[in-house]
Amino acid sequence: MMIIIIFLLDYWISLKTEPYIYHNADDISHSSVGVVLGTSKYIKGGGINTFYKNRIDGAVNLYKSGKVDYLLVSGDNALRSYNEPITMKRDLLKAGVPNSAIVLDYAGFRTLDSIIRANKVFDANNFTIITQEFHCERALFIALSQGIDAKCFSVPTPNNINVIRLREMLARMSAFLDIYILNREPKYLGPVIPIMSEIDNSGKMDENIDLLDQ
Template sequence: MRTFLKKHFKKLIYLSITFLLIIVSINFYIVQVTKEYIQTDYTKLPNVDAIIVLGAKVHEDRLSYVLESRLVGGINCMLQNKANAILLSGDHGQKNYDEVNSMRKYILRRKFPIRKEQIFMDHAGFDTYDSMYRALHIFGIKSAIIVTQDFHINRSVYIARSLGIKAYGLAIDESMYKYHLQLNWKIREYVTRVKAFKDVLINAQPTFLGEKIPISGNGLKSWDTIKSVKK
């Protein structure tokens, strides 16, 4: 092993540097091509077909602070009449774990002036790419405001625009979270942006597709009577 390392040490160094440069370049590219479409003030965003709120951790029906912040941002966009529909996209792949219904219940419990038929649910938004692909191909969304935290927003807008959605981003402030959490998100995002770039490049398919539910129609058609999308 030592002989191999000595013999190929320079090659390994060059390969490591090349790999690092690829990661940095992809991250730089994704941030640069999306930054003009991102705002922190929802009043500055244009009117669109739908608001897309991306799922995050829930504890039974209780939203994590991360997800609650996203959902409140999406609700504010709806209350500003930025769209006539809100798409709640998240992980409902298990019977006892349900991000989308937890978001729906949050909206209804607090009696926001959003009609039930305006609330659309994507139960198979298992990752950001799946959410955006399904937003286009299942819900027929042509333009959208995507709501998520700052660390995640560039990748979300990049995927959506690469797939053909005229997407804008509402970046939710994350400065209230502990430094180690913010650092962990940013490090992980460096890797997931590379995956997003690859998924777009190869036109990856989502985990599930299914019946079309036009965003211009009735959101109640997307509400589930079955408890999860997986058997």
């Protein structure tokens, strides 16, 4: 019975979020903020994580085509040696996105944290999520449940993701329980910090990045 429920929930979330997912940058309307969901840059054993690369490429594409004004990079900052937001910022800067257009969210530990914090902490209500399609669906499901006006730019998904897709089905069940049963909030919320106030502090962010490079 539980397996049937998981499959039905998976299908329902895909169906519910389909109208808000775009695959072509030309088709997506402008949003002030693009939320880039974090993941590890490298895979185990070495090499660049294609999921990561495609999200960065998608974010650069949206910014340079004028579809977003700012990029909020949200990810895990659990260790000094593992910092998804700073890693993403470095690569966005290398790709030509100006420092003034990048904001870091160090507390995007889960998709739920990233989406709700974008709204409640960074004061963004109309934003574009940037990630792979299967992840778009869960992120949008969370956004819609919170009354957030969001859409998603789906970047290419690597081949052979059967195991990841199974994990995603379980993650969707977990998200449903978090929202509708457990009423979970992000691990950290805190005061509202509008995007523009974060941009004003961009110099301090660069100082932190320089320290990590030492």
